[in-house]
Amino acid sequence: MTIIRKAAVIGSGVMGSGIAAHLANVGIPVLLLDIVPSQLLAQESAAGLTLDHPKVRNRFADQAIDKLKKTNPAPLYSEDFAARITAGNLEDDVSKLADVDWIIEVIVENLQAKQQLISRIEKVWKRGTIVSSNTSGISIHAMVESASDEFKRHFLGTHFFNPPRYMKLVEVIPNEATDPAIVAFMKDFCEKKLGKGVVQAKDTPNFIGNRIGTYGLLVTLREMIAGGYSVEEVDAVTGPAMGRPKSATFRTLDLVGLDTFVHVANNVFDLVTDPEEKDIFRSPELLKSMVEKGWIGEKQGQGFYKKVTSDAGKEIQSLNIATMEYAVSRKISSASLEAAKQAKGTVGKLKALLGAKDRYSDLAWNILKPVLLYSAEKLDEIADSIIEIDHALKWGFNWELGPFETWDAIGLKRSVERMESEGSTVPAWVKAWIDSGHDSFYENRGGQHFYYLKNEFKGIETRPEVISLQSLKQQNKVIRSNSGASLIDIGDGVACLEFHSPNNAIGADILTMIQQSADEVRSNYRGLVVANEGKNFCVGANVMLLLMEAQDGEWDEVDGIIRLFQNSMMKLKSLDKPVVAAPHKMTLGGGVEACMPADQTIFSAETYYGLVEVGVGLIPAGGGCKELALRASQAVRDPDVDLQPWINAIFETVAMAKVSTSGHDTKRLGYMRALDRVVVNPDHRIYEAKQAVLRLEASGYTPPVQEKIRVVGENGKAVMQIAAYTMRQGGYISEHDQLIANKLAHVLAGGNVPAGTMVTEQYMLDLEREAFLSLCGEIKTQQRMQYMLSKGKALRN
Incomplete structure (x- = not known):
């Protein structure tokens, strides 16, 4: 019987320390490991420490634990829970990995580096211990190509979204040889013990959430440039009016970091072969230029937005992408946006926004349409059902409705007719579903819920722990x-x-x-x-x-x-x-x-x-x-x-x-x-x-x-x-x-x-x-x- 009593996290950066904090939140002792520093800090030298001193050798993990207590929003439920995390390093403490029940790799997003680390882990690995990678998109199978069959059976992806405490989504990604019992256990563990919403993704570039979410952001950027929209205009449309977070598109990109986003987009660009899809994931010159300038978002003080303090007080400025200069952000209003604001519920807001027929209504449709079509095109490739895709976008990107729920909300048959009238190609399975007499992907029959699965309605499994x-x-x-x-x-x-x-x-x-x-x-x-x-x-x-x-x-x-x-x-x-x-x-x-x-x-x-x-x-x-x-x-x-x-x-x-x-x-x-x-x-x-x-x-x-x-x-x-x-x-x-x-x-x-x-x-x-x-x-x-x-x-x- 698999039980996780103790865990180890390798990599003490923002993501690794955040995962360690959340494990500590739920009462699991954690060993947090990182590399050994190659140089002394000035204060370490002043204290008479050497590179051999434990405080120096554990510095990166120790600093990460200390930072957890000061970070806002807090990664820990209580500052006291930091005591459940033990700092160490990958040279002195790697043998301690044999004492834990779950090892999570959270190092740099580089396949070769991950393969080398996994090789080190396997040398001290205790049979039965689960090992996972928190990669946001690198192939799980490729990481363990050289590992033993038994190790492969215990290896999978567990992709947390940042920040781990607050974001609901965890993607569980088996490799070709992962034991199905371990997949089932980890899904259950992440839901019940860690409090997460879990989707099972296929081992494809960027899995589910980042595949669809990144596509949507890149489509939005291209539409902004093509249509001559401003940063503020795009954010006014792609926020609550569309059932998305208040951070909308560009505040979200600033929070994530433009450099991080470009890396995630490049991962798909490098791995997909379809020329049209590859072109979509090619980072726009605007993003490349901003990254080169260091305008990568909040962590550097400026991105698409910049906070400026003057004698008049604090103000938020936005980037004019035509002049690449900042100016005071302006409030955007229009008939469509006002109609969406007055409407009740996400479905009502979407219908009001799309039905107003002004330039902001056009922007919303031109952003929404390709995302719906892409989600349908990639369904079988990236997930087993529409539920995984909808949950991934809701839980990982805080959308009120997933792509297929959105399609239902705006009218499946009516929207497909519009798409085809505009020359878009609708996936054959969607047309076949409509032709068989259906006008939605989900159905509610007296409180019993059903969803589309391989050309028929299947009942959504209800669990006793979830009372709706x-x-x-x-x-x-x-x-x-x-x-x-x-x-x-x-x-x-x-x-x-x-x-x-x-x-x-x-x-x-x-x-x-x-x-x-x-x-x-x-x-x-x-x-x-x-x-x-x-x-x-x-x-x-x-x-x-x-x-x-x-x-x-x-x-x-x-x-x-x-x-x-x-x-x-x-x-x-x-x-x-x-x-x-x-x-x-x-x-x-x-x-x-x-x-x-x-x-x-x-x-x-x-x-x-x-x-x-x-x-x-x-x-x-x-x-x-x-x-x-x-x-x-x-x-x-x-x-x-x-x-x-x-x-x-x-x-x-x-x-x-x-x-x-x-x-x-x-x-x-x-x-x-x-x-x-x-x-x-x-x-x-x-x-x-x-x-x-x-x-x-x-x-x-x-x-x-x-x-x-x-x-x-x-x-x-x-x-x-x-x-x-x-x-x-x-x-x-x-x-x-x-x-x-x-x-x-x-x-x-x-x-x-x-x-x-x-x-x-x-x-x-x-x-x-x-x-x-x-x-x-x-x-x-x-x-x-x-x-x-x-x-x-x-x-x-």
Whole structure:
């Protein structure tokens, strides 16, 4: 039975160290190896070190590990996880490769160098150890041509996308002799242990993601040059309007590095034989010129864009490819782009963009058409099905829709007719599929999904670990629903409360559904999961509604909203069935408060969790302050032990609006409880929450009993307020910040009572509500709320 208990990564560059970090993230000890330096650094000489000293010999790996702790975005879920990585070098420590279960090669993209390294690995290789290459496109078979048959059976490609922590895609590429059992194991391991989306690719140049993605970028460059479009125009079209990331084309190229992109494109150019395909992968002179100038993107400070700092402040300039000079970037607008912006969903945006018939609509079509045709042409060559291609582009390039999903979205039959009318050659299998009466590559039959496979529809395999709320709703599993939330039957007697308001902001509709869900589950279900499939779990309460009521002086309405929020959370907390919350991505303010009543929280690894109300001039008032004070009181039950340090830590976290950098990081901020845990694969989050509900129910669940809270009182409040005063005097916070901090201190301390007083949860909720209402009446708070709504960031007034 194959088990990966320990791994080794060879190559400590950005990619190698990033892979090592992600292995460490999931609890796997890693040996990180690199070459031995040939020269001493000045500081090494000054310290009296020689080339033989271990600190010098391990320098490259040591430096990489140290850099992991400082890199932003962070490659590690927690800085502490760096301790799971051990530095070494390829001369002194190569024998240690016999002690690991998986060896990953991540050195320079050069076939000969990789072959030489693999030869060294095989000499110390322990039979049964899996060996893989992280190459982005070099032949897996060619790397092991000279290796033994047994080694070949254990060798494959595992191509991570950069950065490894954040990018979902891993391409698994067997060589001609790889043991199918090892391929199956690695696919399962990468999905379940590393949390990745896995596609199996064929051993062809650049595999799937980089083959199609690079083609698309090169087509875009050629269309820009041919059509006389500017950098800003192309990025305006090839971003969210087409279901692509905000970085669009040229910001993406700047992030990747133009030199890296040229290398990837050249790999296909050198290996394909078809003259037309070869010509497409020939790097344009524009790119070659920019690389020669060193204008390769963000790592050199300029590429297609450049950040410039002047007396007027910072500005973003873009490259004029005709003059090769930079100028201030201009905002692009048109009827087609505005129509796409107003449309709902990626399908709606694409249809609006392509249907507007202006020059930007033409640009979108002229970019999209060749990518769809190329994907269809290369299907059998690079992948076993359209699913692998669609997943590779969605997970590796952050497209909302893969090529074949896009074709369905714009109308397969209609778009093929247009392509042929323009003289394009459509692959015969696509025409045969249409001629057999089909107008899509995917089909949904009552929540059951099918896809094209070799001229027939095949059912998409469903796995128990992946619970799709969207599919369940299509199967009529909705128990209750309103405009903001739904209660869905997810099987085995468990219901799931799903938010689906705009941005999942919490308003009266969601709060009403929470109360109704508690009643429904109490009567008819074994327990409740609180989760959704939105871009973010919840970004907080409905600030727009609060601002409108505050500006109109409708204080009874504001008071009613807060009471409804508090009462809903308390009803959820007192439910006599287990409740498990499963937040993901941004979970802020009211989103955190919606998780706090749960008996257990299953965090997604990528959960950015925090009470951030001070950013809009308020304090948490949906039970957040009360819950944190309660947890502190429960942690320090001995009345002789000082509670103040715990409350001070909470005060600092909330007053500074600290947000976790991962699910694991919630522990550092004091949000994670002993029973809470983290799930790495976000697709398994709802399933794991459901299993947690069933475990709690099976263990004889009893709801938590309300208990009184020990507070630090008036003296403790003074300690926190002095800290805020000091910050104000030092110029670190504004006068309004200090006012908010004083209100927060009053609530967390339990008000003007003696230290050690035991108070009720309702008493603390009343303090929250009073402070919240008073802050809503402040003009500067209303300004902060308005600024957040219009600018999407905090105002420090």
